[in-house]
Amino acid sequence: MNRCLSTLAKLDEEGYSAPALARLADRRAFPPRLEFTRADIMEIRTRTAAHMSISGVQEKISLRLHRGKLQPVTEDGEYILKPIPGLALPRFQEDVPANENLTMQLAEQIYGIHTAPNACIRLANSELAYITRRFDRRRDGTRVAQEDFCQLMGKTPESAGPLYKYGASYEELGQALRKYCSAYPVELEKLFRQIVFNYAVANGDAHLKNFSLQQTATFGDYVLTPAYDLLCTKLHLPEESRLAIDLFAEDEEPESIATYGFVTGADLLDLASRFGLIEQRARTILNDICDHRDKARDLIARSFLSDEAKVVYQAIFDERLRALEIRG
Known part of the structure; x- marks a missing residue:
């Protein structure tokens, strides 16, 4: 079954539904697949860690949407990308991105809890990662207190x-x-x-x-x-x-x-x-x-x-x- 990578709604082919694109990217083109792998993400994170302020222990990098492509950046990021964590977990390690997307969608769609726009996204090798749009930035790029x-x-x-x-x-x-x-x-x-x-x-x-x-x-x-x-x-x-x-x-x-x-x-x-x-x-x-x-x-x-x-x-x-x- 092909599904929206964000809302999980049925689609003719895997990608993003119109409501998902509205929340994720203000209806701009948004890629269902990235051009790099988890190994590339680890390398990007190591190279840019000193310049990023995203908190938490899970591996994350900051992305910006430019002409339909998501590009890693060290500042003014619009999105946070979280791949499968490198830290070993007791079970279901590869399900972490799908878990977060599902739980966020349960909260928003069924239980009326306003959530950050979010989705799964494919890496270059088809592996799933989790992506969320930052809500501490306005559309003009200025910060929200x-x-x-x-x-x-x-x-x-x-x-x-x-x-x-x-x-x-x-x-x-x-x-x-x-x-x-x-x-x-x-x-x-x-x-x-x-x-x-x-x-x-x-x-x-x-x-x-x-x-x-x-x-x-x-x-x-x-x-x-x-x-x-x-x-x-x-x-x-x-x-x-x-x-x-x-x-x-x-x-x-x-x-x-x-x-x-x-x-x-x-x-x-x-x-x-x-x-x-x-x-x-x-x-x-x-x-x-x-x-x-x-x-x-x-x-x-x-x-x-x-x-x-x-x-x-x-x-x-x-x-x-x-x-x-x-x-x-």
């Missing part, structure tokens, strides 16, 4: 040690959002939906640096950025903890841990209460995450994951939804 929650909360390696990205809870993240967002009632609901979704897809990498605020062009206030770096990390790391950071401040353990041994929907409703969300709104968000199994199953089946990885991804997702359905 933006800070992640490590920056907002003063978490640095110097102040909080090497695990600084994990040095606060989701409850405290919500408190920081309330402090910096004038429209915090709306943004707290968006944050809560992201946290629930991350739990549903077993994203154990949803730490403080993977949530950010950016300034709006209209009013100059701050809102959550589009979601980014969403993937089912448990697909590759089966022994990973169920949450990237604690739910509650001061190392308070969720009540369900004693009863079930894992976090449940009841704990997330407790988090919503601490955020100050209306209970019925929080329950509606939980229900929304749990009530679209068939749509999610269809998207998983159409993804670029290997057949074995699809089965495991689906099983992880189903198990997490069962946990979210426990409300008392």
Whole structure:
């Protein structure tokens, strides 16, 4: 089955659908295949690493779209390209790009979470890589004021040690959002939906640096950025903890841990209460995450994951939804 490399919609031949091209490239020509391989990416990254500011441990390079071609650049990049990681993973190493694309599409298409434009793309040898359009640049190239929650909360390696990205809870993240967002009632609901979704897809990498605020062009206030770096990390790391950071401040353990041994929907409703969300709104968000199994199953089946990885991804997702359905 030929599919859109971004939205996973059926196509006559593999490439990009019109909606995908609108988001990825403002309807400009966008290549479904690059002219270099993963080995070339490693060489480019080594050569340009001192000039790039893209954070994270996964291999990444910056690209710019010029006359229908994506070219590596050291500044003013429009896109971030992530190939299959070089660091050995316990399982499904080659499925990482497809995993991130699938998880981002689940968030956007099915669960109403605004995400960074993203897609898979073929390298010169047909291997898949993941590509995402940067949202911290305007179309004229100027920067958008933006800070992640490590920056907002003063978490640095110097102040909080090497695990600084994990040095606060989701409850405290919500408190920081309330402090910096004038429209915090709306943004707290968006944050809560992201946290629930991350739990549903077993994203154990949803730490403080993977949530950010950016300034709006209209009013100059701050809102959550589009979601980014969403993937089912448990697909590759089966022994990973169920949450990237604690739910509650001061190392308070969720009540369900004693009863079930894992976090449940009841704990997330407790988090919503601490955020100050209306209970019925929080329950509606939980229900929304749990009530679209068939749509999610269809998207998983159409993804670029290997057949074995699809089965495991689906099983992880189903198990997490069962946990979210426990409300008392």
